[in-house]
Amino acid sequence: MESVPSLLAPWAGFYTITGSSAAALTGLMFVAITIMKDTRRANDGLATVSTAIVVHFTAALMISGLLCAPWPTVSWPAAVLALFGVAGVSYQIRVHLVTLLASGDYEPDLEDRIWYTVLPTVAYAVILAGAIALTIAPANALYAPAGAVALLLLIGIHNSWDVVTFITIVDATPPERK
Secondary structure (H helix, E strand, O other): OOOHHHHHHHHHHHHHHHHHHHHHHHHHHHHHHHHHOOOHHHHOOHHHHHHHHHHHHHHHHHHHHHOOOOOOOOHHHHHHHHHHHHHHHHHHHHHHHHHHHOOOOOOOOHHHHHHHHHHHHHHHHHHHHHHHHHOOOHHHHOHHHHHHHHHHHHHHHHHHHHHHHHHHHHOOOOOOOO
């Protein structure tokens, strides 16, 4: 069996790029959230989806760091990845329930349901499946978390753009000052 460092070494460049991108995009989301706080629609579900975007970027960052570490055995990163997968799927169930119960005049359409609920849930499920496969066939299983991290970044970028354009186009007027 191949050693863990030799299995993960070819992925170092990928995870360096995805981890640093996720960190930078997380910072940009904090800027966007700070700007968003002055909009009238900040409580109409935007806080939930904005938090979810930060969670996706943070998960991508953490998994990238996890898979760059020099693990002595494959069981440790597999266990941590499994925790990320279970936590991510659980979090997505919560996000789905909160958006279903949210008050306000916004009703998510099919595209929003796909990008905000379905695709993130798939990404976290793939992380969980990759964690399980990592203990069985480590060399091939490493493609699963890599694909999921790339998907989480893509979801985060799409959803960030969606939120910012929604705020800019739909709610261009700032709230009245008291």
